[in-house]
Amino acid sequence: MEYLIKNAIIVDAKSDHHLQKRDILIENGIITNIDSTIKVSDKSKVIELVNLHVSAGWFDSSISFGEPGFEERETIANGLKTAAYSGFTDIILNTNTNPVPDNKGAIRFIKSNGDKAATSIHPAGTFTQSADGEHLAELFDMSQDGAVSFFDYKKPIKNPNLLKIGLQYTQRFDAIVQSFPLEASISPKGIVNEHINSTQLGLKGVPSLSETLQISRDLAILEYSGGRLHIPTISTSKSVALIRDAKKNGLNVTCSVAAHNLYLTDDELHSFDTSYKLTPPLRTKEDIKALIKGVKDGTIDMVTSDHNPIDVENKNLEFDHASYGSIGLESCFGTILSKLDLETAINALTKQSQFNLKSSGVEKGSIASLTLFNPSIEWTFSTSDILSTSHNAAMLGKKLTGRAYGIFNNKKLALHKL
Incomplete structure (x- = not known):
């Protein structure tokens, strides 16, 4: 036609x-x-x-739906429709499903369930078997069947030797390893940003140190081993500085930031609305300023919606017990453009090539x-604007x-x- x-x-x-x-x-x-x-x-x-x-198609590097295993949160079909209406031609599907995609059969299942949609789906595979952090998954086989990166969703790689081996091994087929920036032992029970608000509200904190300590370690391993490392959804000013220096030193590292971390601070926590229970947590105005600067100067390669639908049963709980995550596809562009100029925003949304995906221009x-x-x-983002099956939206009312x-x-x- x-x-x-x-x-x-x-x-x-x-x-x-x-x-x-x-x-x-x-x-x-x-x-x-x-x-x-x-x-x-x-x-x-x-x-x-x-x-x-009109611009080249937008790309989102961190999307969760639910299928397989959590279809009540979001099916692949509805998720891809939501992504298309939200402006995204390409998305990477995260590995927080049941079962997790740790083999080529699981990668084929995801691709086959999205092959007729307007939005192209690109699965991530887990970095370790069953995402348990113990043994490498079938990385090469999954890459041959379409896995574009390897990530145990929002789980830090605890074993530094495993990260080293993974970075060395994946060089053979030019694959990307994702390492979530969290040293959990620094904040074993933390759930929000460690700052004035966490103290006032009596909520256990996650210090910025927990993020920067992990990033420092991972960058040191990358410098030793080589390979390609992606650090998803950074949230602190010190993280921006560390990655900026690493890029200046020639390390092959990319990173992203979640759109809501460019807009919302931990002041939102005073409502005790569990839509604001996120990982990484909402931080401070000073962190937002550094993150925006990082996007503008290219230190931060891409902005993601970090879309993560959660069913009511796991969100409408006491703050301590609720699951982490917010939907974000529908509000993503409006959130970004509220903080960045148009050309910077479009540049941050069109970085498919960072994940070896072809990007067509307007030519x-x-x-x-x-x-x-x-x-x-x-x-103003309202419930009537939500296209997702789940309604856990941190940007509601903004x-x-x-x-x-x-x-x-x-x-x-x-x-x-x-």
């Missing part, structure tokens, strides 16, 4: 049409023409939306993998700027009626 995107401002620094208003013609999934005005036949589907902007002859959005709309219309990807158009 032929699609014509009308009067769209292109946001793609690598494109000859950057920040220009253009028509974009798509035929059989390929961008065949970009011009100030394009005339087409009556058979073409014309897409014309208010203040329409004639390219595969059409595009996100359609309105960057100026101001709105005023946001910018919203996705949807995507064109995999020869499919997925538009959300705002």
Whole structure:
């Protein structure tokens, strides 16, 4: 089918049409023409939306759904629909399922369940068997079947020798190891940021030291072993400084930050709303300033929604006993654009190549993998905006700027009626 995107401002620094208003013609999934005005036949589907902007498709490096094992939280089908309507053409699915994906059969299952969606799903495989931290999983076999990185979801790699061996081994097939930045022994029962608020509220704290200590160790191992290391969802100013120095020294390290850690501080905890029980925890205004600077100067490679649906039975509990996590796909772009300028935001959302994934630009002859959005709309995130099955949303009630219309990807158009 032929699609014509009308009067769209292109946001793609690598494109000859950057920040220009253009028509974009798509035929059989390929961008065949970009011009100030394009005339087409009556058979073409014309897409014309208010203040329409188009960029290369957005990428989210940390997504959880539930299936298999926790379908009541989110199925793969509904999760991918939510991702598409939220502007994401590509997502990495985390390993917090039951069973965990620690073999090639599990990777094939995930890919086959998402192969007909507009949003492309890229599974992570566990770093260790059963994600138990003891023995390496079938890393090579999983990579051959489509696993794009290896991660025991939100579990630190306790054994430094295991991380060293994993980084050395994965160099043979250019794979990425993810290491969650938490030295848990520093805060064995901590659940929120260790600061004034944790003391006032009587909640056990997680000091920033628990994050930076793990990062320091992991960077030292990376320097020794080589390989490719990704540090997901950093949250402290010292973490930014450590990774900035490591990159200057030539280490092959990337990192991400969760969108809500750019917006929310631990002041939110006074409500005792368990939607704010997150890992890593919400930190301070000073940390937010450093994280935003890190995104702007490229120290932080990408921003993720860190979407993690949790069923009511595990969220509507006393704060100490509730599960960690918040959904974030629907509010992700609005959260980011409330804190960053448009070009920086789009750059932070289009870093597929960091995970060896192909990224198509907005150019004639390219595969059409595009996100359609309105960057100026101001709105308040409410329950009616939630597309996910679960409703544990830390950004509920927050005023946001910018919203996705949807995507064109995999020869499919997925538009959300705002």
